[in-house]
Amino acid sequence: DGGITQSPKYLFRKEGQNVTLSCEQNLNHDAMYWYRQDPGQGLRLIYYSQIVNDFQKGDIAEGYSVSREKKESFPLTVTSAQKNPTAFYLCASSATGNEKLFFGSGTQLSVL
Amino acid sequence: AQSVAQPEDQVNVAEGNPLTVKCTYSVSGNPYLFWYVQYPNRGLQFLLKYITGDNLVKGSYGFEAEFNKSQTSFHLKKPSALVSDSALYFCAVRDPVSSGSARQLTFGSGTQLTVLP
Numbered sequence: 199d200g201g202i203t204q205s206p207k208y209l210f211r212k213e214g215q216n217v218t219l220s221c222e223q224n225l226n227h228d229a230m231y232w233y234r235q236d237p238g239q240g241l242r243l244i245y246y247s248q249i250v251n252d253f254q255k256g257d258i259a260e261g262y263s264v265s266r267e268k269k270e271s272f273p274l275t276v277t278s279a280q281k282n283p284t285a286f287y288l289c290a291s292s293a294t295g296n297e298k299l300f301f302g303s304g305t306q307l308s309v310l
Numbered sequence: 311a312q313s314v315a316q317p318e319d320q321v322n323v324a325e326g327n328p329l330t331v332k333c334t335y336s337v338s339g340n341p342y343l344f345w346y347v348q349y350p351n352r353g354l355q356f357l358l359k360y361i362t363g364d365n366l367v368k369g370s371y372g373f374e375a376e377f378n379k380s381q382t383s384f385h386l387k388k389p390s391a392l393v394s395d396s397a398l399y400f401c402a403v404r405d406p407v408s409s410g411s412a413r414q415l416t417f418g419s420g421t422q423l424t425v426l427p
Contacts, residue, residue: 238419241400299346
C-alpha cells in the first residue's frame with residue numbers, strides 16, 4: 199500500500215531536548231517537504247528536498263534540521279533552539295514535474 | 311512574492327445546499343492554484359488544481375473550482391453539500407517563475423467547512 203508514513207503520531211519534548219520526527223515514503227518520489235501547521239495560520243514550509251543528499255531551507259527553518267540520505271526518508275529534527283515547537287508537523291512528497299503533494303498523517307509535537 | 315487569502319475562517323451550509331469556499335491570490339506571473347482538504351488529525355488530501363486551460367476545474371468528491379484572472383480568485387464550489395464534506399479546506403498557490411523556496415506552495419490559513427444535517 200503506497201503512501202507516506204509519519205511517526206510517532208504524538209511526541210513530547212522536554213526543555214533543552216532535541217527530538218526527531220520520522221517521514222518515510224514508498225511512492226518513489228524525488229521531492230519531500232516538511233510543513234508546520236499552527237491553528238489559524240495554515241501550513242508553513244520548514245525544509246524541502248528535491249533530490250537525495252540535497253535540501254533547502256523553507257520559510258521557517260530556524261531551530262530545525264533535516265537530512266536526506268535515502269530517497270525514501272526525510273527525518274526532521276526539532277532542536278532546542280526552536281523555542282516554540284508545539285505544532286502539528288506534516289511531511290509531504292511529490293514526483294518530479296508533478297505539482298500534486300501527497301501528505302502523511304502528521305505528528306503532533308508538544309512541550310512538557 | 312506570492313500569497314493567498316482565504317477570507318472566511320468558517321463556512322456553514324445546510325446539507326443539500328450549494329457551497330462556496332473563497333480564495334484569492336497574488337503572484338507576479340501566471341499562477342498554479344490548488345485546493346486541499348484536511349480531516350481531523352490527518353494530513354492534507356489533494357482535491358484539484360489549475361495550471362492552464364479551462365477556467366472551470368473539476369476535482370475529487372464532486373468539487374470544482376473556477377479560476378477568475380481578473381478577480382484573482384479561485385473559489386471552491388460544490389452543487390450539493392454532504393455532511394461528510396465537513397473538513398478544513400486549504401487553498402494554495404505557486405508562482406512558477408519564482409526561485410528558491412518561493413517556488414514552493416504557499417498555503418492559505420484554511421477555511422473550516424461545516425455541513426449541517
